[in-house]
Amino acid sequence: MPAHVTPQGAPLPTPGPRLLLLATLTALLAACSPSPPAAAPVQPAAASPAKAEARNNAVAAQVTIGGEDAAETVQQWQPPRVEIADDAVAQARRDAAQAFEQGRLYADAGSAIPLWLALLQRDGKDRQAQAGLKRARQRLLEETSALLERPLKQRQAVAQASEMALVLLAIAPDDAQVRQLQSRVELAQRAIAYNRAGEDDLRADRIGEDGDGAIGNFREALALDPDNGRARQGLAAAESALIRRAENAARTTDFASAGTWLAEAAKVRDSSITIADAFERIERIRADTLARLRDEGLRDLATPQGLKPAREKLEDALRIALPGDPVVGQLRERIELVTHYGSFRPRQVFSDALRDGGRGPQMIVVPHGGFQMGAGEAEPGASDAEKPAHYVRFERGFAMTITEVTVADFRRYVETSKARPRATRRGHSIVYDERSGNFVRHSGVDWRSDYNGAPALATAPVMHVSVRDAEHYAIWLSEQTGRSYRLPSEAEFEYALRAGSSGRYPWGDAGTPPPQSGNFTGGDDVSPSGRRWFNAFVGYGDGWWGPAPVGSFAPNAWGLHDVSGNLSEWVADCWHASYRRAPADGAAWFNPGCRQRVIRGGNWANAPEQTRAAWRQSQDSDTTSARIGFRLVRGI
Template sequence: MLRTPGPLTLLLATVLFTATACSPDEAPPAAARPAEPDAPAQAPTPAQVTIGGQDEAETVQRWQPPAVQIDDAGVAQARRDAAKAFESGRLYEDATAALPIWLALLERDPKDRQAQAGIKRAKEQLLDEIAALLVRPLRQREAVAKAGEMGLVLLTLDPEDPRVRALQSRVELAQRVIAYNRAGEEDLRNDRIGEDGDGALPNFREALALAPDNERARQGLAASESALIRRAETAARAADFTGAGVWLAEAAKVRDSAPTINDAFERVERIRADTLVRLRDEGLRDLTSAQGLKPARQKLEDALRIAMPGDPVVAQLRERIELVTHYGSFRPGQVFSDALRDGGRGPQMIVVPHGGFQMGAAEGEIGASDAEKPAHYVRFDRGFAMAMTEVTVADFRRYVQASKARPRATRRGHSTVYDERSGNFMLRSGVDWQSGYDGSLAMANAPVMHVSVRDAEHYAMWLSEQTGRYYRLPSEAEFEYALRAGTSGRYPWGDEGTPPKGSGNFTGGDDVSPSGRRWFNAFVGYGDGWWGPAPVGTFEPNAFGLHDMAGNLSEWVADCWHASYRRAPADGAAWFNPGCRQRVIRGGNWANAPEQTRAAWRQSQDSDTTNARIGFRLVRGI
């Protein structure tokens, strides 16, 4: 069985040289010549020798000197030809080169000193040339191939010389290094980098194991690292940052502390950042279209998949989607007013945040009635805009004048007012929406009163026509949610019985009427400075930015009256039955008992009711 020899076999092999001598019957030539003068000179083909072992045979190459025939008359010329060939650097290539001639001379006369000296000089020359070829930085493959060819010549000349053996080992080592490098480069061309143990990286590492300073193998490792980095960047551009991280980790294993890895990591992170910015911007553009919420959410999902935790760009998109989901084009706490077609402005609105709350009175709450129970959870999945104050006399006047409306008290010719002389509420003729709590002319910035629930609904319809937006009375759940503004106590300000100073217009024990009257049932120690309703916005707003939710005037809401909350809507919608006569008012006022200022308080009123203690405000969808 034949196989390629290993370096030790080549080093230990003794290659026998056999020269072809002239036949004694042939006519001697005038000088050294090839064995067949009529045939063109050919480069010698390396011969082979088989070396036997106990279990195998190895076939190795050796140099076979071209045959040269020299007769007695041609010895001097042959010596001159050999010297000339040596000087021109032709040592072994064909029958006219120096070594074949000298070897032929030595075969003819083993004591030929000139031939012996020439062979010695040629050997030294070959040793020098091989050493120079092995360190040549460029065209290494050609250089090592040439060195290998020369090495075979030296093995023929002097196989036992330690220098020859050492140099031949270097040649073989260089050949193996080149073979590994070539295999690695071929793998790289075919994108077999070898991160799995089979490809370019193992080949270049084998080359460096043989020759730690081999620049070509080092460059191969660097090229393999670059190929892995390219894979990482390609994955990153495809938004596969998990894959990009895997390829970067593999690239980091190629060379210790390579600065290129840090640079590549920064490039991948820039790609990540640019991708997130692109997704955010595209998502924000989606949100400007009517049906853009779904594609924007897909952009957010894509961004979350590739972003690092806490990325601020993704947080911006998430926040905007949340806002659009719950507030459309608005944001919580935003204040606005819609333009009217006649050139004016509608009531000032504020966006109430979405959320949930426990509606109604808790079991055991002091002063609570069965109509306020059972307490139940209500959630608003979308925010809504609510008027910051009660509708004013000036707001209502614009509606009446523009629509030529005749509100209920105007048609009826009377309404219920507070009578200072008796200290009671009583009917008085000539009172309508233009009147104050005592029947006198109301100020423009006073909350409008003496209006029925239908008057309030007609105003909302007119305002909707004027603005192109949908205005309506708040649902009972919306009102209580806005009144509580995140609290859960008995009163809008908590469980304490006395309101904080300046918190609203309530029945205070320190309030005094124009004639010196005081409230019989009032918050002890509280005074707000007003006997009767105050101008809207006089007192501090609650946490949602709304004024007078718990005081000033009680307010109409959209719901029909139900004696309890059993089967009440859980989504905050108005509980309305078409044609119902009994409606609901919510929120305390300037002239009611402290128990009626509780957050859960509610009361039934006939839909035609008008008096000096009931007004209204509107909400708008967003």
């Protein structure tokens, strides 16, 4: 005859995690469990009212844990009520064994454990029930342990393991394995709670780089379970979120924040490869951004008003670039060049096309910068007119003819413009007279003549020209090229002559020029009739008595030929007896209508003291001579 049982007991709800009281609840739960297995009292088969009572009692028992201000209820497993009639004991044993084989251990009154508990309630020495309950406990231990080790669907697995642990705790509260398993369940529950909290934080973008949020929760989970894959995945997700922040910041050119976020990401876990890859991506963003700013800046510089926007691009690039970035260096260098040289570069050589199809004289770009102009107070041979020494700065470079203007250059001007220079109109100029060894007025001499009145070579520097002749040539050349040519200012001339040096002479402080450095009055120079200079550089000879063809000697440090010798040269300034109140920006010091002008630079017949870098001299504006020529500058 089959055993009579009450209707199937209701399954237990899954217990929720309790983060603060779980350790205390574990101990209290054990204390509230009955020492022997607490089975429901066995009653004779009951009628319908009894079955209704059993149905109502087939729920999980509850233990209330009181505190000062609140109470918490903790679930216990209460076996479903089972009623076994006296003549149904054998059948109940068979039903329990069958349920065990089918894996139905505790869910309802027909399961193995409730049946064995009911049998032991009838007879505490029922060996079959004792043995069966022992087998059920072992199986529950194994199944619960397997659930806790399941890598996937941890939440469901831990919920089921928790239910099984409650059953084990009810039937074997003193078993060490059960207690150990219960601790594992509680740790797993707490880890799941931390993981769930961390995932909620991630969804809310509370990553926790400041010590709170997702990272903290996942680390708490790993502290409970170092092998918790879900927590490790959570930390990886938090790291990825921080990396995304870094990359998003980089895309908005906020590389300071990008670096901060990436540094925070590097603290999350030991993932050097991931961080290194992210760093490379951010640096690619930086490089692409800098390349874009450089290219846009260079395009700006190609437009007439592009300097200001190009500088703004440079400011943006400097803000995001690492020190020494070559791309930023390219843009800075190009802006620097445009600022100081326009479309040119320092030392660039060029010549402008003329309207008649020819080319103007060769020019070279003089670097911008500053220098100390004039002679020092203690400089030997200096005059008051060369003082006081004062600082002059050129914020922009300028182009200067590489050599003095040649006879060929001047001829093109005269023939094209039908000009009549001063010496041509006047019919005479000052030449060197070989017979007397003096400079004398000679008829029939003009720009076509050499130092001695003979016809000049086309490559000779043009001489016998007044300052106004030189200015008229500059006006003509400006009209021919569409560029602005003019005589150099006195400051520009001395700046170009010194070429970065600061000595007494253009070559330094040595009292004798370096060999073949220029056309100066040398003690070894000899005239066609054998004359020698009375006041000359001892031991120096350049092989010329008179001006040499332009470019016959080595250029100075800035690529200019003959600027310190060969011919003295007209400059744009009017004569002033000193440099007091002289312009500091290098502009010509010019008074309209002035007749006394300035010549600069040594010449083939100057005394050594007149070859000094600071030497200057006053000349009437109508003067023409075999010792004076000129060169031009052009704005860039």
